Amino acid sequence: MEKLSMTIKEVPVSIRASHFDGKNGTIEYHIVLCPTKIADIQTQIKWLYQAYIKVMKLTDLDLNTSIFQRFFCSDIVNQANIIEKSPFFMDSLNNPSCISLICQPPGPYSKISLWAYHIKDRGKRHNKRQQSNSLILKRDKLIHYWSSGITSSDFESPYEQTLSILEKYNTFLNTNGMSLKDNVIRTWFFIQNIDINYKRFVIARREFFEKYGLTKDTHYISSTGVEGSSKDISAKVMMDAYAISGIQQKQIKYLSAPEYLSPTYIYGVTFERGTSISYNDRRHIIISGTASIDNKGNILYPGDVLKQLDRTLENIEALLGNVDASLKNMAIFIVYVRDPSDYSDVLKRMKQRFRNAPIIMAYAPICRPGWLVEVEGIAIIPQNAPDMPLY
Structure with a gap:
């Protein structure tokens, strides 16, 4: 895993990227772009796109290698129409990519920031297509499905919206020969006014999962459930998801670290702490949203954001240890803070630790409410597993 940070003199955007080059010739890139000067949304999108094109040239990427883009927006209701007319969306018409728009202000200078994921196969172009709000990517014996922006605002309550979202997604899975239990690797749930709406969301997800055989005695799905909203102000819940058709159960390992953090079900929620997916030459380790929690489900270090961050990272390191990985193998971190005034201190600590x-x-x-910071991410490590599918 190589990581780099760069600046482009004429574009005020912070650029950070990681890339993993497997022995089979497939290279994965995670790219983060954040404006570093205050400007209006049109100007910041222009800067992001200029930086994005420069990075692609420097790394020998092209639009065909683009798989997933998530834009973190400060005011999505007023920004979505502008973003959807930007070159990013125009590019996706001819070279489909799964695009996720979420209202989670990225600050301190940014009205918009970008996480982009690319896959490059030497000498080959991707077989990918768009199906509604999902990107479908066929790779050897597996088909990967990235889905974004699933909402159901026909209903008023977060409970009913959650059930409807999951039913929609389940129908999509079934149509493509998959199931929630066997094929879904990762979900994100973005919940408007989370302090009020989370409880009803949790009940709906738990009931739906039980209906389809996801219990503490089987398994759940790696996930993040955090404040966020879509451009539709009536959507109290929005979901993004990732599923794989053709995945074998021997590829999947669910992560736990009972000495450090409890299973989620002991405090009534239903997600896996992390999931490892094995491939022929690499292992993907998906870390769910993780906070400062102990092995009994208690919040540790109330009121101290930096101590909470340190404990959160300790918990993640313990999860990664399930598959002989460590924090140095993280390809991307997403860090959520409850109080915007904690941005600078938390970012400074993260940069000190992860350069x-x-x-x-x-x-x-x-x-x-007592959790001040949460971290999720993806790690990648090499492995030699001839009996596993290619990525």
Whole structure:
């Protein structure tokens, strides 16, 4: 795993990227772009796109290698129409990519920041296509599905919206020969006014999962549930997701670290702490939204954001240890803070510890008011597993 940070003199954008080059010739890139000067949204999008094109040239990427883009927005209701007319969206018409728009202010200077994921195969172009709000990517024996912006604002309550979102997604999975239990690797739930709406969301997800065989005795799905909203102000819940058709159960390992942090079900929620996916030459380790929690489900270090951050990272390191990985293998961090005034201190600590690693900072209250910071991310490590599918 190599990580780099760069600046482009004429464009005021912070650029951080990681890339993993497997022995089979597939290279994965995680790229984070954040404006470093205050400007209006049109100007910042222009800067982001200029920086994005420069990075692609420097790394020998092109639009065909683009798989997933998430834009973190400060005011999505007033910004979505502008973003959707930007070159990023125009590019996706001919070279489809899954684009996620979420209202989670990225600050302190940014009205908009970008996390972009690219896959480059030497000498080959991707077989990918768009199906509604999902990107479908066929790779050897597996088909990968990235979905974004799933809402259901026909209903008023977060409970009913959650059930409807999951039913929609389940229908999509079934149509493509998949199931929630066997094929879904990762979800994100963005919940408007989380301090009020999270409880009803949790109940709906738990009931739906039980209906389809996801319980503490089987398994759940790695996930983040955090404050966020879509451009539709009536959507109290929005979901992004990632699923794989053709995945074998022997590829999947669910992560735990009972000496450090409790299973989620002991305090009534239903997600996995992390999931490892094995491939022929690499292992993906997906870390769910993780906070400062102990092995009994208690919040540690109330009121101290930096101590909470340190404990959060300790918990993540313990999860990574399940598969002989460590924090140095993280390809991307997304850090959510409850209080925007904590941005600078938390970002400074993250940069001290992880130097050039791609880091997205976002204002997004977490599912318990006492948690001041939450971290999620993806790690990649090499492995030699001839009996596993190619990535």
